[in-house]
Amino acid sequence: MPGSPIDRFLKDPALTEQERQLLLRDFGLDQPLQVQFVLYVLNTFHGNLGISFRYYPSSVMSVIVSRIPWTLYLLGVSYSLSILIGVLLGAVAGWRRGSKVDMSTLALCFITRSLPVFWFGMVLLLIFSFYLGMFPSSGAETPGVTMDLTEHIYDVARHSVLPMATIVFILLGPPALLTRNLVADVSDEQYIYVAKSKGLPPRIVLFKHALRNVMLPISSYTAVLLGYIVAGALFTETVFTWPGVGRLTYEAVLTRDYPLIQGILLLTAVSVLLANFLVDILYSYFDPRVRHQ
């Protein structure tokens, strides 16, 4: 990546050459690259991800930790909701393939997938925050007011409705489409036919029998998605001024804050791997065939 790490500091004309050398020394950037690499790996195993260039002298860990809870909360809830609603929609659509429900669900999926996130967020902001005044227009909490726990929870909930609605709406598509196709495939199977013949109500057949068998691919999708919670959602966080990791990454890249970028990427990679691992374990609960291996 072009750009030396301390370039950002030197935007300020007041920094003389002498001061620049001091900065280089502070960051250990005057050491040879191999030395820097070894030190970095050793430090990482101790949980020390280095010092952020931009938020100097705060450590990378502390910067990320200050923002992660917000991201986990926002994306954890949004992604989960989007999967729940998406799967339900897709299941009903796939069950009645070709019907009006199916067609309208498909249309909905494609529309939501094509909408730009930031535009949709801004529209929601305009309608519900500006004109109707129902929700606040920025931030994750109302600043400066001391609140007890319940008031605080309520306040954060109010601030999260619009960003969550944006994300859920935009992310409905993939799980819905996936489930729809899977359910449509499965509905031709023998065991579904038998269940229907037994006189079981369609709702039971769909949710108890058909859906259970398509859980595997849906779990894979869930795993990957949940792994990326740590990475944040840049557009949504920007539009709603949500103090999350997405925006942090963007700023880190802009300002060439290498330690911070590396820290976030490392965390994301670990998170995705963990999520995948967890789902592998969950597979054995979903699919008895796996268990008996």
Next chain:
Amino acid sequence: MAARDWRRVNEGLVKRGEILLDLRILERWDSELERMNARKEGGRYLYPGVFIRLLGYLRVLFHLPYRQTILKSYIRSLDRMGLRENAMLYRQILAIGIATVLIASFALPTQVCGAPQNILKTTTLLEDLTTLNPLVGNSITDWWVYMILYDRLATFAPPDLHLESWLAQSWEHSPDGLVWTIHLVENAKWHDGTPLTSADVQFTVQYVKQHEVTIWMDEVQDIVDVQAPDPHTVVIRTTMPLSNLPTYVFARIPIVPKHIWEKIDKPKEYGNDKPVGSGPYTLLEYKPGQYIRFGAFDGYWKGKPHVDEILAKMEIPMDVILMELKKGDLDMASIDTPYVPDVETDLNLKVAVSKGIYYDHLLLNTKRYPFSIREFRQALAYAIDKKDLIDRVLLGYGDAVDAPGGVPALDFWYNKDVTKYPYNPDKAKQILDGLGFVDKNKDGVRETPNGTRLEFDILNLAGYAPYVRMGDVIAEQLQKVGIRFVNKPVEWAAQSKACNERDYDVIVWGWTISPEPGQYLGQFTLTDTYWSFGEWHNATFNALFDQQKTELDINKRKQLIFKLQEILAEELPVLPIWTMSIIETYRLDTFTGYVPAAGGIGGIYNKVTWLNIRPVTEALATETATATTVSQVVEVIPTWVYAVIAILVVLLVSVAVLARTRRR
């Protein structure tokens, strides 16, 4: 023969059997159904057993067939009488109603009592702080925060940022200029109540030197030592007479409390989470990436500020800033030019335009031919129409700069009489012809005598619209005189790399002109800077610069500075273009007392504003207000609309559910 029990026979003829017509079947309809379906496999029962039994009795009693008469007609009449209510339906409607109320209740804002009313909400901060440590942080946001939290010995006062005393009530220097005596104010206090004394000033300077605090190293390098003979007097000795000691040191270095910082061994690693400063506001709360809150310091030596709190939100997108200003969630913010017409239509908002102190210019690589020829540079200057640029790129919100190293806003240090190059394309062409740069092959672009075309790259910051547009317009203007500039927006890192390696023709660049004039001018005397200044060096310039460095008489110094600016204007290693005006907006109905200054009301040097602002009501009580507090008719949706919407939703949903039930 046995006698018959005639009584029993008669009785037996009267009472043939018993029929129980349990008319409570309607009440028990649903519970009976649920009980019957509880463990059923397969399809559910649709009618309770008691009902079927009743139908059976009716058939027997009235000789009615099941299908035609009893079942259908009976059911229908029950429905008509509305007696076969489905309790499930009630439950569904109730659930939907509760859900609607819950959602609608989110519409109510958090009602919190006891919040102080005088909170000024602003977003002059467009990005987050880097740190709360005033000896480390160096971004614009950092500086603004430190200005609020910490005091300095002197300050730059509006409207033109001239130097004024602050913590240092007065100062004088010895005749040889090597010893400065500063008299501090006597009632200044730190936020924790400790009095501010000369020991703190002495400590600050010594500490910076001792720990090699990077950003202030240059400022203190010519200070030999600092003495504190009594609690309110500071004596500074310097290596040579320094004309810029007041402006470079007094007005810029924040004074930090000795009793806190003497315990800090590693200032660069110190986060300073609970800053103790001597400024007009204390830090109440800082949420990284969200906001920072300042509370008025009642022990402030100049008097407690008139607002209780300043809330500075950060990183809000410009559109949302507009929205919040109109809603009243923000009292003051800086905005971009395209939004001005939108703001002007709102009667509650006022637009304040301040002259800028950041000047944008073209950096020319004077080591490269033909930029090494002075007349060529001058021809370029004649060919650039600054007024046109300002009108088209900045929509008129800017001022042309002619004297490199100064800006019109900093009036005292700006030489209005430098050599100017008013837009004159014919003169430019004349000069170019005279230099031998003619367009021999008639392709619209001139060539040098040895045949190379006058085609150059102009680098600017991609993504920064004013610079990119400037590049476009300048290219257009220069095309008219036969020079081709190719506009090349590049990433910042790529640009600084080109700068570092001296591999460029022209760069669009900008620089803050400090109220300390030597700060920028001094860059031209340095031989090996990271920022190459076109590699232009001039012995006369250097000599004059050294002279002004030690000239303690401010008026004589001014003349020297003016001469320096004149040399730059003649030689043109940089082509000054403009300074962008700062556009800020504030609400008229909440706070008043914003003090305009060069660099903006919320500029990093303008401290006076934050001491002067007060709530509008307070001001009205003390003066005859001319500000009309017009409560404009803003489109507010009244509460009854919500109620109507909620009722409509409930109705719609219940109709849908009912319709579904009926179809059965």
